[in-house]
Amino acid sequence: MTRPNDHEREDDHALAGEYVLGTLSLEQRKVLEARLPNEPELQKAVMAWEERFLPYTAITTPVAPSDYLWPRIERSLKAQKTPANRTGSAVVPPRPRRILHSLPFWRGAAGFGLAAALVMGVMLANEVTEPTISTTPEYMVVLLAPQTQSAGWVVQASSRQEIELIPLGTFEVPEGKALEFWTKADEWQAPVSLGLVEPGQPIRMRLDQLPPLEDNQLFELTLEDETGSATGLPTGPIEFIGRAVEI
Numbered sequence: 001m002t003r004p005n006d007h008e009r010e011d012d013h014a015l016a017g018e019y020v021l022g023t024l025s026l027e028q029r030k031v032l033e034a035r036l037p038n039e040p041e042l043q044k045a046v047m048a049w050e051e052r053f054l055p056y057t058a059i060t061t062p063v064a065p066s067d068y069l070w071p072r073i074e075r076s077l078k079a080q081k082t083p084a085n086r087t088g089s090a091v092v093p094p095r096p097r098r099i100l101h102s103l104p105f106w107r108g109a110a111g112f113g114l115a116a117a118l119v120m121g122v123m124l125a126n127e128v129t130e131p132t133i134s135t136t137p138e139y140m141v142v143l144l145a146p147q148t149q150s151a152g153w154v155v156q157a158s159s160r161q162e163i164e165l166i167p168l169g170t171f172e173v174p175e176g177k178a179l180e181f182w183t184k185a186d187e188w189q190a191p192v193s194l195g196l197v198e199p200g201q202p203i204r205m206r207l208d209q210l211p212p213l214e215d216n217q218l219f220e221l222t223l224e225d226e227t228g229s230a231t232g233l234p235t236g237p238i239e240f241i242g243r244a245v246e247i
Contacts, residue, residue, distance in 0.1 A: 016045035140247050141219045143240035152240045155219050160212035164204045171199040171239070173223070180224045182234055183210070185217045196228055197221060217244040 018024050019032050036043055141155035152171060157163045165181065173179060179199060184191035194205060207213065222229075223236040 012042055013045050016042060017049045020046060020049040138247055139213055139215070139217075139244040141217075141242045141244045143219060143221060143242040145240055146238055153221065155242070155244070157213050157244070160214075161207050162204070163207065163213070164202060165197065166202045167200050169200075173199055176226050177223050177236075178226045178228065179221045179239065180228050180234070180236075181219070181221055183217060183219050185211065185214050190233060191218070191220070193229065193232065196224075213244060215244060215246045218242075219244065 015024070015028075015032060019029060024032065032042070036046070139155075139157040139160075142151050143153040143155065144151055151168050153168060154166045155163050156166065171179070179197040181194040181197050181203075182191040183194055192210060194207075197203060218241070220234070220241040221239050222234040223239055224234070225236075229235050
């Protein structure tokens with residue numbers, strides 16, 4: 001049976017997502033920020049959205065705004081604060097700064113906004129057309145090179161039994177070697193091979209023979225002999241690695 005405040009919680013969850021992305025109007029943002037100090041559940045929703053969107057920064061190319069843009073934004077923000085202080089309005093105690101509220105963060109990850117906004121648009125559209133919360137989560141994995149922390153591949157899961165491995169660039173495989181794709185959930189005894197991967201080629205695969213995908217599940221690409229690992233376990237160096245994040 002649906003409790004009276006369930007829909008209100010869903011609305012607040014979506015509102016928190018829009019707040020994190022910066023798509024709320026000025027008036028809506030002020031109303032939400034006034035509620036934050038006194039509503040722990042709303043605070044948790046904002047933090048949850050921040051954590052969900054962080055992986056997207058790894059797959060976007062940083063774009064530095066012009067020297068003219070940021071000073072203009074800063075002047076606008078100062079202008080908004082000044083009238084309130086002059087009228088003696090109550091000042092909300094400052095909250096600890098979070099990474100997604102940091103100006104330097106947005107300077108370095110300007111491209112993130114577009115990617116996240118597209119994802120948010122899809123998620124909000126689903127919430128409008130499907131009033132009930134889906135029981136099947138969606139996941140994303142950014143596979144990074146351990147030495148350089150550069151993103152090389154992305155794993156996207158539209159369901160817990162199907163994934164797509166998408167290359168973000170090219171990778172040179174030495175002669176006589178191949179990339180092998182592995183996964184391991186926290187409670188598994190050992191990683192399981194998902195097969196060999198052709199560099200630069202996307203792959204879609206079913207996970208019907210494995211337990212459903214779960215949060216924090218490990219994915220990695222190792223360099224093995226051209227026929228794959230002979231032991232059924234990773235033996236070569238890890239070229240790309242990451243963990244699943246629910247989005």
